[in-house]
Amino acid sequence: MTEERFDAIVVGAGMSGNAAAYTMASRGLKVLQLERGEYPGSKNVQGAILYANMLETIIPDFRDDAPLERHLVEQRFWVTDDTSHTGMHYRSDDFNEPAPNRYTIIRAQFDKWFSRKVRAAGAIVLCETTVTELALDAAGKVIGVHTDRAGSVIHADVVVLAEGVNGLLGTRARFRKVPKPEAVALAVKEMHFLPEEVINERFGLTGDQGCVIEAAGTISRGMAGLGFLYTNKESISLGIGCLVSHFAATLESPYALLDAFKNHPSIRPLLAGSEIKEYAAHLIPEGGFKAIPQLFGDGWVVVGDAAQLNNAVHREGSNLAMTSGRIAGEAIAAIKSRKHPMTSDNLSLYKAMLDKSFVLKDLRKYKDMPALLHTNSRNFFTTYPQLMSQAAQNFVRVDGTPKIEKERATTAALIKARSRWGLVSDAVRLALAWR
Amino acid sequence: MTASVVRIEDKLYQNRYLVDAGRPHIKVRQHQSPSPNLLALTVVCPAKCYEVNEDGQVEVTADGCMECGTCRVLCEESGDIDWSYPRGGFGVLFKFG
């Protein structure tokens, strides 16, 4: 095999790598995909919500056999303090459509399925193979890869780096830097198993309907972070993630944080009696638009989390990964069909196509958000949630205090905590970053 | 709320691993006293792979490592640690992920 030459080598069999390999193989390219895990998905962690449109563009009939857990009919956003949550629930019967928009999935199972499609499209997929280094020629062009299997360089015209958030190969080749602690969140997650009927009853669901909760507030102890609870068929995915720089500064332990979230009075009853079967940890790119590195060069492109293509504000990652993988695959196939070489100039087509897609448009929209949340986390994740809870409690509790006094107390609490100027400036900065 | 004592061993016990005996994928550089970030890893590593030994130095035992990369992001650049992936097929094997 080492004598063989490939049109393209894809490093990684996650969301972006599978999309790229599938796209190229189904266009007739000779593709080798390398994955370090025992099976595709064995190293991957996700919440996990799957956005159907982006997968549908790649595999239109995926609903026929993809391992989908539940389609989502209800979304809850919670702001928590230590004893309460203030929430917004959105539930709509419109989501009970013939081709639903969002599903929960279990990544290890989903990635295995996606990989079967990649193989069926004609790619060669080798698992249990860690790519150790990119092979460069004297001019610095990528000509293939070195792996930890015996043998010499495996050659290809182009290498697609779909290696995920840690992106070891690209950083070792100095194509980009190791992510900064303030540009990545560490998420920890547990799988809680419960009978299907119990989940249906607790969340008011029938059949394969699903409900998800996103929670922010004092659960992250002043760090910029988010908790989540996603319903699967017979399990609940529960997790929480915060910026690595904030973990290092506060010296909070991730598993203690997860345990406190689990024991929050609003969450605990939803999990009661569950059996935990896995504990996982993974990074999430949170640097946004400003953290996106060079996306292509002579003989290589980078896709998905390795390129920081992740929308932390909307908790979307896998769809940006799939879309960037697909677009890279299409660009490479187009260059190949014109019989052009895989030079940096020609591969800039990938970036041009990505610029036109929702991927870079969305990330550009929120380019100032990561810095804002990084530097103001205590206000956004502790002070305001506490105030919100007090205000809600003031509003709801009937105790003979005249309403006008309650309103004054709420306003006074706000100003005391943050000063009029602070409140206005936070609001303005949030609005600008959201614009 | 009463803080419950979390035993990380109990959590990691749920997971499947194929340990590459004798070939640790993370190494800590020799040091007299640990840098603040290296010391932070004793709390921040989600698998509690880092510990302070009797001599006040930070050691790593990567058997329970989930390969998240947090320690790499905090300590690779300063040279405090050497970070790699395990050999293909070894390390953590998520059943659900």
Ligand SMILES: Cc1cc2nc3c(=O)[nH]c(=O)nc-3n(C[C@H](O)[C@H](O)[C@H](O)COP(=O)(O)OP(=O)(O)OC[C@H]3O[C@@H](n4cnc5c(N)ncnc54)[C@H](O)[C@@H]3O)c2cc1C
């Ligand atoms: C807790 C959590 C919750 C999330 N929730 C959501 C969600 O609900 N919805 C959503 O859309 N996104 C979510 N995301 C983000 C999403 O998981 C990622 O954006 C997505 O997985 C990125 O895909 P990828 O292909 O770029 O990288 P990955 O899926 O990480 O794949 C990288 C692959 O490359 C392999 N690899 C790496 N290096 C090498 C090497 N040297 N040799 C061989 N193989 C290698 C790895 O083993 C892995 O299989 C979440 C992430 C986390 C951590």
Ligand code: SF4
């Ligand atoms: S990679 Fe993650 S789990 Fe492994 S030792 Fe480093 S911080 Fe701990």
